[in-house]
Amino acid sequence: MQQIDFQENEEKLNxxxxxxxxxxxxxWFVGSAxxxxxxxxxxxxxxxPQYQSITTLKFDKKQSDITGALADLDxxxxxxxxxxxxxxxxAVVSSRPILMKVVENLNLNVQYYxxxxxxxxxxxxxxxxxxKIISYKNxxxxxxxxxxxxxxxxxxxxxxxxxxxxxxxxxxKAMKLDFGTVIFQKIPGLTxxxxxxxxxxxxxxxxxxxxxxxxxxxxxxxxxxxxxxxxGAVPDKSEAVLNEITKQYNLDGLKxxxxxxxxxxxxxxxxxxxxxRDLSGVENEKEDFQNRNRIVDLQAQAQLxxxxxSDNTKSLLLQQTQLDLLNSLQAEASxxxxxxxxxxxxxxxxLEQAISxxxxxxxxxxxxLKQATNENPAVIEMNKEIASLKDVVRxxxxxxxxxxxxxxxxxxxxxxxxxxMIEKVPGQSKIxxxxxxxxxxxxxxxxxLLQKREENAINLSVNVPKAKIVNPAYTNDTPIxxxxxxxxxxxxxxxLLLPFVFFYLFYMWDDKIYSRTDITERTSLGVxxxxxxxxxxxxxxxxxxxxxxxxEAFRVLVSNLKFVLPKKDNAxxxxxxxxxxxxxxxxxxxxxxxxxxxxxxxxxxxxxDIRNPQIQRYDNEPIKGKGLTEYLYDESTKIEExxxxxxxxxNCDVIYAGTIPPNPQELLSNGRYQILIKELxxxxxxxxxxxxxxxxxxxxxxxxxxxxATLYVxxxxxxxxxxxxxxxxxxxxxxxxxxxxxxxxxxxxxxxxGYGYNYxxGYGYTTEKDKKWWQKLFKS
Numbered sequence: 001m002q003q004i005d006f007q008e009n010e011e012k013l014n015x016x017x018x019x020x021x022x023x024x025x026x027x028w029f030v031g032s033a034x035x036x037x038x039x040x041x042x043x044x045x046x047x048x049p050q051y052q053s054i055t056t057l058k059f060d061k062k063q064s065d066i067t068g069a070l071a072d073l074d075x076x077x078x079x080x081x082x083x084x085x086x087x088x089x090x091a092v093v094s095s096r097p098i099l100m101k102v103v104e105n106l107n108l109n110v111q112y113y114x115x116x117x118x119x120x121x122x123x124x125x126x127x128x129x130x131x132k133i134i135s136y137k138n139x140x141x142x143x144x145x146x147x148x149x150x151x152x153x154x155x156x157x158x159x160x161x162x163x164x165x166x167x168x169x170x171x172x173k174a175m176k177l178d179f180g181t182v183i184f185q186k187i188p189g190l191t192x193x194x195x196x197x198x199x200x201x202x203x204x205x206x207x208x209x210x211x212x213x214x215x216x217x218x219x220x221x222x223x224x225x226x227x228x229x230x231x232g233a234v235p236d237k238s239e240a241v242l243n244e245i246t247k248q249y250n251l252d253g254l255k256x257x258x259x260x261x262x263x264x265x266x267x268x269x270x271x272x273x274x275x276x277r278d279l280s281g282v283e284n285e286k287e288d289f290q291n292r293n294r295i296v297d298l299q300a301q302a303q304l305x306x307x308x309x310s311d312n313t314k315s316l317l318l319q320q321t322q323l324d325l326l327n328s329l330q331a332e333a334s335x336x337x338x339x340x341x342x343x344x345x346x347x348x349x350x351l352e353q354a355i356s357x358x359x360x361x362x363x364x365x366x367x368x369l370k371q372a373t374n375e376n377p378a379v380i381e382m383n384k385e386i387a388s389l390k391d392v393v394r395x396x397x398x399x400x401x402x403x404x405x406x407x408x409x410x411x412x413x414x415x416x417x418x419x420x421m422i423e424k425v426p427g428q429s430k431i432x433x434x435x436x437x438x439x440x441x442x443x444x445x446x447x448x449l450l451q452k453r454e455e456n457a458i459n460l461s462v463n464v465p466k467a468k469i470v471n472p473a474y475t476n477d478t479p480i481x482x483x484x485x486x487x488x489x490x491x492x493x494x495x496l497l498l499p500f501v502f503f504y505l506f507y508m509w510d511d512k513i514y515s516r517t518d519i520t521e522r523t524s525l526g527v528x529x530x531x532x533x534x535x536x537x538x539x540x541x542x543x544x545x546x547x548x549x550x551x552e553a554f555r556v557l558v559s560n561l562k563f564v565l566p567k568k569d570n571a572x573x574x575x576x577x578x579x580x581x582x583x584x585x586x587x588x589x590x591x592x593x594x595x596x597x598x599x600x601x602x603x604x605x606x607x608x609d610i611r612n613p614q615i616q617r618y619d620n621e622p623i624k625g626k627g628l629t630e631y632l633y634d635e636s637t638k639i640e641e642x643x644x645x646x647x648x649x650x651n652c653d654v655i656y657a658g659t660i661p662p663n664p665q666e667l668l669s670n671g672r673y674q675i676l677i678k679e680l681x682x683x684x685x686x687x688x689x690x691x692x693x694x695x696x697x698x699x700x701x702x703x704x705x706x707x708x709a710t711l712y713v714x715x716x717x718x719x720x721x722x723x724x725x726x727x728x729x730x731x732x733x734x735x736x737x738x739x740x741x742x743x744x745x746x747x748x749x750x751x752x753x754g755y756g757y758n759y760x761x762g763y764g765y766t767t768e769k770d771k772k773w774w775q776k777l778f779k780s
Contacts, residue, residue: 033495040491049479053238056471115195124237128190136180235475242473253466279442529557575707584744589690597652601685613657627658
């Protein structure tokens with residue numbers, strides 16, 4: 001259980017370290033977030049808001065159960081059959097022919113702006129100067145052209161294009177520009193801006209833009225509803241475009257509805273011409289026959305037979321009428337071209353239904369061809385269905401003809417049977433009846449066609465819109481873009497994410513040592529102390545009665561050394577080393593010696609880095625006398641000649657490195673250094689050896705056997721993790737013994753932990769709580 005708790009605490013500690021790395025960089029996060037938020041504010045300040053305008057249409061379902069006197073009026077073509085037909089209307093609403101009409105009627109190929117220093121504001125209503133394109137020089141190659149209106153004086157004005165080319169013109173008069181001829185009009189009562197801009201577009205370019213921006217949706221297919229929406233910067237313009245689209249759509253629907261009625265009208269008119277000629281010929285023949293044979297009335301004895309014949313004749317007339325219509329309709333159906341067929345002629349319901357389906361599909365195919373080619377899969381499929389329906393119509397006609405012909409044959413048989421009863425009737429009477437029969441047949445057909453022509457005229461006169469406008473175009477008050485909340489939120493996220501990514505990559509590639517945790521994670525060797533980072537204006541030496549952070553750090557180091565050093569009567573030898581130059585080894589050596597020297601015992605500092613001596617940097621006066629090099633080289637040199645008392649602490653003596661020799665390795669390995677230590681251990685309480693860096697030279701390894709403890713100095717933010725592995729290898733190979741780490745130059749906020757041991761506690765020390773808030777801010 002204790003092991004588990006330890007692991008949980010370790011995980012929390014690591015999390016604190018990770019978060020701490022980023023928390024100490026909070027000014028960067030705040031600055032980046034503020035910068036992005038300011039950028040978002042500037043973007044929103046000068047961006048053009050986009051508003052969504054919507055209009056809603058409702059379609060009525062086509063009634064198929066009309067009865068009674070209105071049965072023949074089902075051809076009016078109002079409404080849609082089902083929801084599938086509603087889906088096909090989506091493409092019709094946003095089709096190019098309709099959008100081109102919208103562009104032409106609203107003059108959308110001319111745009112007007114009030115130009116600003118940063119952005120232009122588009123105008124749609126209350127335009128002081130309007131323009132209209134009369135003709136183009138080359139419309140196919142023209143895309144757009146913009147001009148600024150300047151120097152408006154009375155009825156004259158000057159235009160300037162983007163190349164600073166000027167054009168002079170007058171209002172209400174045609175003016176030639178680079179792309180074509182334009183006429184300008186000035187609207188009285190409206191203020192003219194000095195930065196008034198007019199942009200002319202090719203109409204097809206505006207149609208393409210409307211195709212992309214106009215959205216058609218079906219929110220409820222069962223309710224037959226359609227929403228048409230448009231997003232734009234000028235709500236008045238968007239609403240006008242949507243209203244014009246619905247208007248043109250309804251006009252297009254009425255045009256399609258009347259197309260079938262017009263074809264039926266033409267067919268009836270042609271048939272009426274033929275029937276009129278035939279009826280006139282029969283009437284002339286009857287009149288001729290009566291004058292020639294002087295016939296006034298038939299004989300009484302033939303009345304009964306004639307009555308029966310009359311009944312059969314009525315049936316025969318009706319059947320022949322139907323047969324004549326079928327013959328005419330068959331002639332139309334035999335034609336190879338895909339033309340609309342006449343309908344609503346009172347024929348068999350199944351035939352009428354087939355004709356109606358054929359006409360409806362043909363109209364849909366023709367509308368689709370306006371936006372597609374004959375190779376379009378939908379067109380090909382529709383052509384197959386048209387051909388199939390036409391075959392169905394032809395088969396129906398043939399079946400109806402066969403049925404009527406059989407009925408006519410039966411009626412003729414009955415008439416022939418009654419003819420025997422009137423054999424005595426004069427032949428003139430028989431011929432006369434035949435003429436009357438033909439006359440009645442033609443008259444009935446003539447009246448029938450007249451009735452259908454009137455019904456068709458009613459159909460043409462009915463201008464019921466295809467779709468009902470449930471909601472006229474309106475604009476939502478809240479712009480859909482840019483969305484302020486999302487942009488500010490995104491700016492805040494990016495402002496925080498950018499420094500996070502930067503520091504994450506920095507920490508990912510950063511292999512430097514910052515705190516004792518970085519060391520303890522890679523080695524089992526202990527860390528005795530953290531030496532705080534010093535500014536240039538601060539003292540780098542521990543003074544007597546010193547209560548600074550530096551002095552307190554070395555007191556902690558001395559206290560921890562007691563647990564590392566062996567108990568012995570003579571001097572305890574402490575070797576201070578590092579991996580490379582510049583890690584603060586000499587600083588630690590000097591201050592450790594100064595701290596160890598006290599009234600209870602003296603301390604000695606030996607500058608053993610004879611290749612690059614640095615101890616003399618901490619003396620105020622020039623060095624005189626001999627040093628360690630002279631002792632190692634010359635056996636006659638006495639120890640008393642080497643020792644100098646420190647100016648900072650009288651209880652601390654120093655042996656300087658001396659002259660830099662050409663052969664330091666040979667001098668340090670000749671055995672004289674060990675003799676020196678043996679002679680000095682009885683005179684001092686502590687001996688501190690300032691040695692050379694281990695990774696650069698092997699000098700220090702020649703001295704390691706003289707040390708009771710080794711302090712391995714690393715510098716926070718400078719030394720790399722690989723140096724810890726190097727120190728571990730030296731310990732494993734027994735080249736160094738009793739090794740402990742000292743971290744130099746530790747910042748208060750480094751690594752997420754910081755230097756927080758309140759060094760400098762004592763007289764004259766100012767704590768963090770005593771500082772003002774702005775001092776803490778700049779300190780962080």
